[in-house]
Amino acid sequence: MGLPSTILGTVAATSSTVAFVPQIAKIWKTGGKDVSYFMLSLYLAGVTLWLSYGLVIGATALSLANAASIVCAGTCLVLKLMKEKPCRAERKRLRIAIDMDETIADSLTEHIRRYNAEFAEKVDVDQLHGKHLEELVPLDRSDAVRRIIRDESFFDCLAVVEDAQQVIRELACEHEVFIVSAAMEIPESFAAKHRWLQRHFPFIPMGNVVFCGDKGIIDADYLIDDEVRHFHSFRGTGILFSAPHNLLETACERIASWQHIRRKFVGLRSS
Numbered sequence: 001m002g003l004p005s006t007i008l009g010t011v012a013a014t015s016s017t018v019a020f021v022p023q024i025a026k027i028w029k030t031g032g033k034d035v036s037y038f039m040l041s042l043y044l045a046g047v048t049l050w051l052s053y054g055l056v057i058g059a060t061a062l063s064l065a066n067a068a069s070i071v072c073a074g075t076c077l078v079l080k081l082m083k084e085k086p087c088r089a090e091r092k093r094l095r096i097a098i099d100m101d102e103t104i105a106d107s108l109t110e111h112i113r114r115y116n117a118e119f120a121e122k123v124d125v126d127q128l129h130g131k132h133l134e135e136l137v138p139l140d141r142s143d144a145v146r147r148i149i150r151d152e153s154f155f156d157c158l159a160v161v162e163d164a165q166q167v168i169r170e171l172a173c174e175h176e177v178f179i180v181s182a183a184m185e186i187p188e189s190f191a192a193k194h195r196w197l198q199r200h201f202p203f204i205p206m207g208n209v210v211f212c213g214d215k216g217i218i219d220a221d222y223l224i225d226d227e228v229r230h231f232h233s234f235r236g237t238g239i240l241f242s243a244p245h246n247l248l249e250t251a252c253e254r255i256a257s258w259q260h261i262r263r264k265f266v267g268l269r270s271s
């Protein structure tokens, strides 16, 4: 092989090898989503065969060029594998939005208790099958029913719905959990709801608490809520948390307890 051929081979080898440098830099920065495993594998197989051919015929330039290409393509493949692994894990981490009233905070028990105390009534939760309390009481008491939940002390008294703390703690270890309340419906409740969350759910960062109006603004995979109306503009999947007032709803997935939510979501990430 003469000098011109050697120069030609060296220039060709340098060009095809250097061509990989920008690709390696791009994969390092972006994770190589736009590079195909099939293409890289096929290319590696090709240059390996060229290296073998170069060694057989004693072509030094050809062999060196393809050895360098194997190193570059192999680097691309390893970087792509390294960078994409965390991305795949991250995609499986769900974002779950969780309502407050009658989903994690038992507002109904306190609402009925205060109504019965004020009007000397004996309303029982079983009477609320498919109805809110304000739909059950006489029309002239509707304003009083709404006033009860606007009282600043109301939210401070609420118990936590059974198993909600433990299951949400487990969910928060595996998924992104946000507490989402349509608190604009009762702005007087802001401070009390904030205090209640800090007392009962201190493991939820305040950055993961959203007080809003329309829950359609929430960008989450799931919304767990006792009110079907919040699912209408929500773009993810609504899960109806069973409450007496929603027992006649059939349009969406219903879940009866926090134990059922644990079975649905805990461990989902690794499945």
Ligand SMILES: [Mg+2]
Pocket: 099, 100, 101, 102, 103, 225, 226, 227
């Ligand atoms: Mg609610």
